[in-house]
Amino acid sequence: MTESKLLQGKVVVISGVGPALGTTLAVRCAGAGADVVLAARTATRLEEVAKEVVALGQRAVTVPTDITDQVSAENLVSTAVDAYGKVDVLINNAFSVPSMKPLARTDFDHIRGSFELTVLGALRLTQLFTPALAEAHGAVVNINSMVLRHSQERYGSYKMAKAALLAMSQSLSTELGPQGIRVNSVAPGYIWGDTLKQYFAHQAEKYGITVDQIYEHTAANTDLKRLPEGDEIADAVIFLASPMAAAITGQCLDVNCGEFHH
Ligand SMILES: NC(=O)c1ccc[n+]([C@@H]2O[C@H](COP(=O)([O-])OP(=O)(O)OC[C@H]3O[C@@H](n4cnc5c(N)ncnc54)[C@H](OP(=O)(O)O)[C@@H]3O)[C@@H](O)[C@H]2O)c1
Numbered sequence: 001m002t003e004s005k006l007l008q009g010k011v012v013v014i015s016g017v018g019p020a021l022g023t024t025l026a027v028r029c030a031g032a033g034a035d036v037v038l039a040a041r042t043a044t045r046l047e048e049v050a051k052e053v054v055a056l057g058q059r060a061v062t063v064p065t066d067i068t069d070q071v072s073a074e075n076l077v078s079t080a081v082d083a084y085g086k087v088d089v090l091i092n093n094a095f096s097v098p099s100m101k102p103l104a105r106t107d108f109d110h111i112r113g114s115f116e117l118t119v120l121g122a123l124r125l126t127q128l129f130t131p132a133l134a135e136a137h138g139a140v141v142n143i144n145s146m147v148l149r150h151s152q153e154r155y156g157s158y159k160m161a162k163a164a165l166l167a168m169s170q171s172l173s174t175e176l177g178p179q180g181i182r183v184n185s186v187a188p189g190y191i192w193g194d195t196l197k198q199y200f201a202h203q204a205e206k207y208g209i210t211v212d213q214i215y216e217h218t219a220a221n222t223d224l225k226r227l228p229e230g231d232e233i234a235d236a237v238i239f240l241a242s243p244m245a246a247a248i249t250g251q252c253l254d255v256n257c258g259e260f261h262h
Helices: 021-031 043-055 070-084 108-136 156-179 194-207 211-219 230-241
Strands: 011-015 035-040 060-064 089-092 139-143 182-188 252-255
Touching (some): 011 108, 060 070, 089 108, 108 139, 139 156, 156 182, 194 211, 230 252
Parallel strands (some): 011 089, 089 139, 139 182, 182 252
16 A cells, blocks of 8 residues: 555654564654654664664654653653654553463562553653643554453453553543644554464464464454454554544544454
């Protein structure tokens, strides 16, 4: 699909630029015409992603950041504003693998850690970027998950954190709307990328079947009989961040090939 320049002239901050969706978001936002600010704890990855952005003709500023740390987050905000003089979009994508134990056996510290990152990390950045976003009449997009739509075993602590992130996004939409800031969420289903491919390869070896068989079995639960790809998640994020969604706030867009209907 040809990328239209939906984010032409915009400055987009992406928090949690990891190897998977975070990188895809950075590259696709640049493809849509945005200059970007890349934040995560691993400086070397930020530099690699910045090169991809620059190769697309856009600017990139890298800011090694721990979003659970107030001073580090304050440095991200001041560096972003100093570099570009404005911020139009904040994408909260940061992620660490949640506890996959049943809730009945999940350590409270693990649940606290996941809230610190997913909920309070996103809230901290939203608070700190609010003055700049208000000036720009900007947008926040919080990356959620289809875990919102099911209650499968072992996803309890992940679901608790993402459900709180959704609740927070809705409340922030109400609170920040009068300042012209929109707050939306994107809830991806399975993302057909390297992480899932490696996991399916592991499962295939374990059960003596092929990756294709696991893919088909998983995709059978979706209306489109396939799994969404990272670029397709990014398209939804770019839409919500763009002027095309100027009247949309407080919403959650599910991108799961129809696996769950909401
Ligand atoms: N992958 C899927 O199938 C899937 C499905 C549904 C939803 N999602 C959602 O999509 C989002 C991205 O997931 P992904 O797996 O593709 O991850 P990713 O974008 O590859 O990586 C996220 C990055 O967040 C960074 N991060 C973690 N803690 C941080 C902290 N304290 N401060 C700053 N950055 C931090 C980590 O980089 P550093 O270690 O360098 O900080 C990590 O690599 C998540 O919100 C996830 O819940 C993913």
